[in-house]
Amino acid sequence: MSDNEIAALAIVCIFGMPVIGWIVVRMMKHMERMEMIKHGMIPQDASDKWTQIPQPPPPGAQMYVPHPSQWSSAAQYQLRKGIVTSAIGLALFIGLSFIGMRGDGTFVLGPWLLGGLIPLFVGLAQVANAMLSGALPRANVTVGPIPPPPPGSPPPPPGSGPYAYRPGPTEELPRTKPPQTQ
8 A cells, every 4th residue: 555545544544433433323322212212202302401500599598409319400410520520630630740750850841741731621611611500519508308299290100210221011022933842
């Protein structure tokens, strides 16, 4: 292969493979959604989680927050994601900073620190965005038990719960031939 063919193949792989992966993921999500609809399940739209904006509490008031299994706020999720990303960035920054240590005790800054600084500041931006979107810090928050459903509401489907994914009983496949008896 010539150098031009190798370069063209590299460009196709670098830019084409992520696009193909994105298309496959979107196709799989669509197929999953269609199967859920076929089996009578109601898929939750991704846009639903962004429409619920929590209201800030009055100053000095203790706020009641539902059980963590019922938190549906995207801001809470983004806050958690931002804290984790910031911690990973800080750990990478500290780990990579030892590359700049010289034998005589001097310290040299270098571009290798960007490997830790970039995720650190991306995580801090996620934390700031989550706080501006209404994420609740843990201070001054009382987490209560799961409240009972309001009177007159339909009962939850059997086998459902905050951590359960149970689409229902699976029907048995018909036998193609009877089992052999001896």
